[in-house]
Amino acid sequence: MAEVTLEGISKAFGKTQAVSDITMTIADGAFVVLLGPTGAGKTTTLRLISGLEKLDKGQITIGGRNVGTETPAQRDVAMVFQQYSLYPHMTVRDNLAFPLRSPILKTPEAEVTEKVRRIAEVLQIPHKLDNKATELSGGEMQRVSIGRALVRDPSIYLMDEPLSSLDAKLRADLRVELKRIHADLGSTLLYVTHDQIEAMTMATHIGVLEEGRLVQYGTPREVYENPASIYVASRLGSPRINVLPSDLFAGSHKGPLIGLRPENIREGSEGVEARVIRSEHLGDQTRLHLELRGHAITTVIDAHEDYTADTTIKISPQAPLYFSADGARIF
Numbered sequence: 001m002a003e004v005t006l007e008g009i010s011k012a013f014g015k016t017q018a019v020s021d022i023t024m025t026i027a028d029g030a031f032v033v034l035l036g037p038t039g040a041g042k043t044t045t046l047r048l049i050s051g052l053e054k055l056d057k058g059q060i061t062i063g064g065r066n067v068g069t070e071t072p073a074q075r076d077v078a079m080v081f082q083q084y085s086l087y088p089h090m091t092v093r094d095n096l097a098f099p100l101r102s103p104i105l106k107t108p109e110a111e112v113t114e115k116v117r118r119i120a121e122v123l124q125i126p127h128k129l130d131n132k133a134t135e136l137s138g139g140e141m142q143r144v145s146i147g148r149a150l151v152r153d154p155s156i157y158l159m160d161e162p163l164s165s166l167d168a169k170l171r172a173d174l175r176v177e178l179k180r181i182h183a184d185l186g187s188t189l190l191y192v193t194h195d196q197i198e199a200m201t202m203a204t205h206i207g208v209l210e211e212g213r214l215v216q217y218g219t220p221r222e223v224y225e226n227p228a229s230i231y232v233a234s235r236l237g238s239p240r241i242n243v244l245p246s247d248l249f250a251g252s253h254k255g256p257l258i259g260l261r262p263e264n265i266r267e268g269s270e271g272v273e274a275r276v277i278r279s280e281h282l283g284d285q286t287r288l289h290l291e292l293r294g295h296a297i298t299t300v301i302d303a304h305e306d307y308t309a310d311t312t313i314k315i316s317p318q319a320p321l322y323f324s325a326d327g328a329r330i331f
């Protein structure tokens with residue numbers, strides 16, 4: 001495993017600046033998640049590191065080596081794509097063993113057998129080892145794809161939304177597995193997702209991308225609690241942060257816009273009056289949709305509490321974040 005550094009890297013496709021002057025260090029053993037909406041430059045960043053795309057500008061090092069002139073194979077990275085990429089005519093066992101049998105690695109067969117067995121167990125597919133890849137469900141194929149990366153011991157794993165095609169239960173199971181594998185192997189991982197739950201639960205660090213630029217890089221907690229902008233604040237947290245004119249609430253304010261996470265709106269005997277539009281029961285919590293002088297607000301309350309529509313309640317802000325009119329964080 002190795003530290004990976006990106007120093008001022010940029011890449012354009014025609015007029016589209018896909019990646020713009022990104023500088024970041026992925027520490028040895030870190031689990032870094034790149035988060036951003038579609039088109040933000042996440043996949044291009046992975047492809048630049050793996051050597052599948054060529055840099056326009058900047059430098060990438062892996063384990064202290066400038067990899068600018070190295071081929072993808074020489075860079076020693078293992079990549080997992082959103083869509084499975086298996087050899088259909090081979091069995092699951094041979095698909096998993098394939099990377100280990102490469103001319104570069106030439107792993108002894110006994111070690112291949114042992115590694116394949118272990119990975120198949122982690123991915124809950126030992127009973128499928130002798131099936132052809134084409135005889136698997138989509139979810140199973142994707143697990144084999146992930147397994148093909150995990151059997152190796154590369155400098156870094158690059159994963160591009162590897163769980164997005166799986167159903168919710170398998171996704172939740174594999175989130176836990178990936179986190180455990182990361183802890184056990186001490187591997188370095190760069191992981192791309194749209195999914196904020198994956199980002200919050202698995203990452204040691206989150207990098208938020210906006211139109212090819214890295215706009216914040218920190219621990220999940222730092223990014224959640226101390227976002228640099230409305231854009232960053234809106235990437236994490238469900239329901240989303242409420243961004244409202246500050247003057248809806250009494251008191252002195254440190255900026256024109258106030259950002260309130262749903263859990264930071266207290267309802268009680270004090271505060272401004274808001275009207276309940278509806279409540280949604282999610283089992284472990286209740287979401288309350290409110291209206292305050294024409295603005296929609298979402299808050300969360302205890303699962304057992306309830307309010308009927310058109311009730312008036314009083315709310316007051318806790319731990320407010322303040323933003324300028326253009327969305328930059330002020331306080």
Ligand SMILES: Nc1ncnc2c1ncn2[C@@H]1O[C@H](COP(=O)(O)OP(=O)(O)OP(=O)(O)O)[C@@H](O)[C@H]1O
Nearest residue numbers: 013016017018036037038039040041042043044045
């Ligand atoms: N090979 C290419 N040719 C032309 N434009 C490209 C190419 N690859 C990416 N782009 C453009 O570069 C920008 C960044 O794309 P990229 O795939 O890195 O985004 P992303 O954040 O991974 O998005 P998604 O979440 O949809 O995968 C987009 O505007 C995309 O259309």
